[in-house]
Amino acid sequence: MEQTTTLFAPSGAGPAERGRLDATLEKLGDLYLALQTGRSDIDPASLLSQWRVDLELHFALEEADSNFGAYLRDRPSLAHGITELRAEHSALLEQVDRVRSLAADRSRWPELAVETAHLVEHFRAHEHKEADLLQESVLRDDGVGAD
Ligand SMILES: [Fe+2]
Numbered sequence: 001m002e003q004t005t006t007l008f009a010p011s012g013a014g015p016a017e018r019g020r021l022d023a024t025l026e027k028l029g030d031l032y033l034a035l036q037t038g039r040s041d042i043d044p045a046s047l048l049s050q051w052r053v054d055l056e057l058h059f060a061l062e063e064a065d066s067n068f069g070a071y072l073r074d075r076p077s078l079a080h081g082i083t084e085l086r087a088e089h090s091a092l093l094e095q096v097d098r099v100r101s102l103a104a105d106r107s108r109w110p111e112l113a114v115e116t117a118h119l120v121e122h123f124r125a126h127e128h129k130e131a132d133l134l135q136e137s138v139l140r141d142d143g144v145g146a147d
Helices: 017-038 044-063 064-075 076-103 105-142
Strands: none
Touching: 017 044, 017 105, 044 064, 044 076, 044 105, 064 076, 064 105, 076 105
8 A cells, every 4th residue: 555654654743642542553554564564473453452442532532522512512503514523433433343353363364454554544534524624613713703
């Protein structure tokens, strides 16, 4: 896969939770390369479990009353977009579980590499969509007032 370096790169500065998630994403990049080169001395299951934990916390913080809740109070018109983001969180967690089930079967590790990369890509796309939606709402608000 091209752009592996970018795909698994850290997202930049953020709170401790974000740092943990970024560290896991970097390790997933290493895992991807190890799987691609057919290494067998690796433990995909535990890293994927860690990713599940990190993502669950990450999504919970995003969905918190102080985050999505605050946006919704300020901008009721975001309701539809935020409902979609929540649905994507659930779908991403389900996809992580599906990828974790591949890790249990060594004969499926080549598939696991590809699926892991796709899933990281989905997560990145989701994050961009979320940032666009929320930042756009703030920019629209700049000097314009409530909608
Ligand atoms: Fe999100």
